[in-house]
Amino acid sequence: MGGSKMDIRTKVSSRKATTKQKIIYALIAVFIVLVPVIFQGIGQLFLVRIMGVVGLYVMLALGLNIVVGFAGLLDLGYIAFYAMGAYVGVIVGDVMLKTFGASFGPWVYFASLPIAALAAAATGIALGTPVLRLRGDYLAIVTLGFGEIVRILITNDVFGLTNGPAGLPRSGQSIPEPFGLLWLREHAVFSIGDNFNFQFSNNLYWYFIAVLLCLLTIFVVRRLDDSRLGRSWTAMREDEVAAASVGINITTAKLWAFSLGAVWGGVAGLTFANFQQFVSPESFTFMESVFVVCIVVLGGMGSIPGAIIGAIAIQGIPELIRGLAQSGILPLDPGQASLVSNYRYLVFGLVMVIMMAVRPQGIWPSARRAMELHPDDEKIQNEESQSLWEAEHKTDTADHDL
Amino acid sequence: MLKVENLHTHYGQIEALKGISLEVNDGEIVTLIGANGAGKSTTLKTISGQLAPTEGTVSLDGEVVSGMLAHKVTEKGIIQVPEGRRIFPRMTVAENLEMGAFLRKDAEGIKEDLEQVFTLFPRLKERINQKGGTLSGGEQQMLAMGRGIMARPKLLMLDEPSMGLAPVVVETIFEIIERLNKEGITILLVEQNAAMALSVAHRGYVLEVGSIALEGPGKELLHNEQVRKTYLGES
Numbered sequence: 001m002g003g004s005k006m007d008i009r010t011k012v013s014s015r016k017a018t019t020k021q022k023i024i025y026a027l028i029a030v031f032i033v034l035v036p037v038i039f040q041g042i043g044q045l046f047l048v049r050i051m052g053v054v055g056l057y058v059m060l061a062l063g064l065n066i067v068v069g070f071a072g073l074l075d076l077g078y079i080a081f082y083a084m085g086a087y088v089g090v091i092v093g094d095v096m097l098k099t100f101g102a103s104f105g106p107w108v109y110f111a112s113l114p115i116a117a118l119a120a121a122a123t124g125i126a127l128g129t130p131v132l133r134l135r136g137d138y139l140a141i142v143t144l145g146f147g148e149i150v151r152i153l154i155t156n157d158v159f160g161l162t163n164g165p166a167g168l169p170r171s172g173q174s175i176p177e178p179f180g181l182l183w184l185r186e187h188a189v190f191s192i193g194d195n196f197n198f199q200f201s202n203n204l205y206w207y208f209i210a211v212l213l214c215l216l217t218i219f220v221v222r223r224l225d226d227s228r229l230g231r232s233w234t235a236m237r238e239d240e241v242a243a244a245s246v247g248i249n250i251t252t253a254k255l256w257a258f259s260l261g262a263v264w265g266g267v268a269g270l271t272f273a274n275f276q277q278f279v280s281p282e283s284f285t286f287m288e289s290v291f292v293v294c295i296v297v298l299g300g301m302g303s304i305p306g307a308i309i310g311a312i313a314i315q316g317i318p319e320l321i322r323g324l325a326q327s328g329i330l331p332l333d334p335g336q337a338s339l340v341s342n343y344r345y346l347v348f349g350l351v352m353v354i355m356m357a358v359r360p361q362g363i364w365p366s367a368r369r370a371m372e373l374h375p376d377d378e379k380i381q382n383e384e385s386q387s388l389w390e391a392e393h394k395t396d397t398a399d400h401d402l
Numbered sequence: 403m404l405k406v407e408n409l410h411t412h413y414g415q416i417e418a419l420k421g422i423s424l425e426v427n428d429g430e431i432v433t434l435i436g437a438n439g440a441g442k443s444t445t446l447k448t449i450s451g452q453l454a455p456t457e458g459t460v461s462l463d464g465e466v467v468s469g470m471l472a473h474k475v476t477e478k479g480i481i482q483v484p485e486g487r488r489i490f491p492r493m494t495v496a497e498n499l500e501m502g503a504f505l506r507k508d509a510e511g512i513k514e515d516l517e518q519v520f521t522l523f524p525r526l527k528e529r530i531n532q533k534g535g536t537l538s539g540g541e542q543q544m545l546a547m548g549r550g551i552m553a554r555p556k557l558l559m560l561d562e563p564s565m566g567l568a569p570v571v572v573e574t575i576f577e578i579i580e581r582l583n584k585e586g587i588t589i590l591l592v593e594q595n596a597a598m599a600l601s602v603a604h605r606g607y608v609l610e611v612g613s614i615a616l617e618g619p620g621k622e623l624l625h626n627e628q629v630r631k632t633y634l635g636e637s
Contacts, residue, residue, distance in 0.1 A: 228504075231501070231504075232504070234490075234493070235490055235493075235501055235504075238490040238491060238492055238493065239488050239489075239490055239491075241452065241472075241484055241488055242484060242488040242489065242490060243501075244451075244452070244471070244472035244473050244476070245450065245472060245476060245481070245482045245483075245484055245488075246476065246501050246502055246504045246505075246549065246553065247473045247476040247477055247504050247505040247553070248473055248504060249471070249473045250472075250473070251471070
């Protein structure tokens with residue numbers, strides 16, 4: 001049965017790509033590179049911007065996926081790590097600029113990236129430690145409060161570091177341009193005909209950075225999923241007592257989940273701050289945390305393609321509608337345009353409700369969750385229903401074989 | 403092997419264990435019987451590190467393990483098969499067994515033990531790719547015990563293995579307990595089903611509201627008048 005001999009090394013899904021998959025990956029890669037270039041060339045800059053933002057949300061969703069999807073800890077304050085990464089990165093970057101002088105400018109982003117990641121991880125442990133004993137709805141409420149605390153601290157200019165609601169950088173200061181952007185802007189310029197004038201832009205730069213970071217995240221998350229730590233998260237998600245009784249250290253497993261999840265929040269946060277050239281507390285409201293949770297749930301918990309699709313659906317499409325309305329591509333007057341951008345949340349809420357009723361495993365569920373909800377092997381399905389039937393009828397068939 | 407001395411455990415203000423002392427020797431089956439709320443499961447949970455004692459010690463081969471967290475106690479070789487089975491419902495049978503060997507690195511030994519589990523429980527082999535949650539109650543109990551065996555325990559603690567199972571299944575489970583013991587696994591067994599437990603155990607302890615009321619060889623307790631009246635329902 002199952003074909004495997006006595007070896008029980010189980011794998012959730014095979015990782016070897018078939019030729020067909022390779023072609024699909026190649027097509028996706030071409031799409032990812034060419035489409036924003038085309039948008040840039042035809043002057044639809046807001047589309048490039050949206051793609052960059054979607055990239056950041058993919059990263060956030062993959063990070064939160066570690067906490068919610070893998071470890072099963074519902075975190076409603078995830079955006080706090082995004083904020084930590086953004087603020088710590090910008091503040092540290094400013095210090096670097098003052099210490100090493102303006103010539104260090106191009107390196108500031110890259111040098112502050114690990115610091116932002118570490119700061120977020122530390123925040124993750126700071127949140128994780130007091131909530132170790134909490135589960136489910138209690139945990140959700142505490143994390144929600146935590147997210148708000150971080151936002152309120154920032155708004156109130158804690159230790160004089162954050163400049164309150166006015167945000168960073170302060171007037172007269174700026175976030176330096178990263179390495180290569182200036183060169184690319186001057187040299188990566190070309191035209192095809194009259195209507196296609198490409199010039200490399202700030203948006204495009206950060207879009208590609210986001211894509212690279214997403215690839216890195218995907219690589220790490222896949223490795224985590226197959227790792228010992230990944231397996232202990234699955235066990236912990238299913239039954240904490242049983243997990244501890246097979247020798248899993250629940251404390252460290254939870255803290256790893258919180259801190260590793262937070263790292264990607266922090267990295268995305270700093271990238272966001274650079275992308276925007278500005279951070280303020282209003283980017284880190286509770287609604288943002290909710291969006292990220294929605295992306296994870298809508299896409300499919302624990303699933304990497306799910307996170308990407310979820311980010312496009314939840315962050316990309318509403319922004320796209322708003323962008324199209326505002327840029328005049330859709331034939332709407334400004335009043336109608338703002339109406340559309342307000343209604344997007346209504347549609348969005350409706351979609352979520354329908355999704356949860358119709359397809360609770362998400363748009364693109366992870367192999368494990370799909371297996372949990374729809375075992376595809378008919379033989380296994382039959383066995384399962386048989387043993388369920390036996391379990392139900394156990395009392396009247398005292399002499400059945402074991 | 404296992405020595406429990408003067409164990410006190412509290413749930414908040416309530417003292418659930420009022421100074422329990424017991425011993426399990428190498429190669430024995432020792433059972434803990436008693437009525438609901440006598441503290442059987444609490445004793446087991448305290449030994450396994452799920453609860454911390456307020457007083458007293460638990461030691462394994464001379465090493466104090468009380469106060470350690472549950473996963474540390476598991477590392478020491480005390481494996482609990484928890485009450486209500488608590489298998490991983492969404493993992494397959496194979497994955498559940500694999501989880502049992504979580505702390506082990508010896509691939510060969512793991513394979514051997516897997517063979518043993520499948521010899522003891524052929525039903526599990528048939529169900530190898532099925533999710534734990536879809537097994538029948540008896541199969542789940544077998545899986546939980548199999549998962550315990552996969553850890554290669556020094557001491558295997560079974561918490562109410564007969565709970566909610568049909569009589570014929572209970573008999574099989576107890577046969578397997580005896581077989582495991584013959585193969586060298588020391589067992590501490592907590593049971594409501596006193597008659598069954600005492601008939602397989604070398605020694606037994608009778609718990610009453612947090613203290614040990616009686617102790618002695620299994621067969622002796624089985625014929626003890628007080629035990630017969632209170633736990634075996636004879637008048």
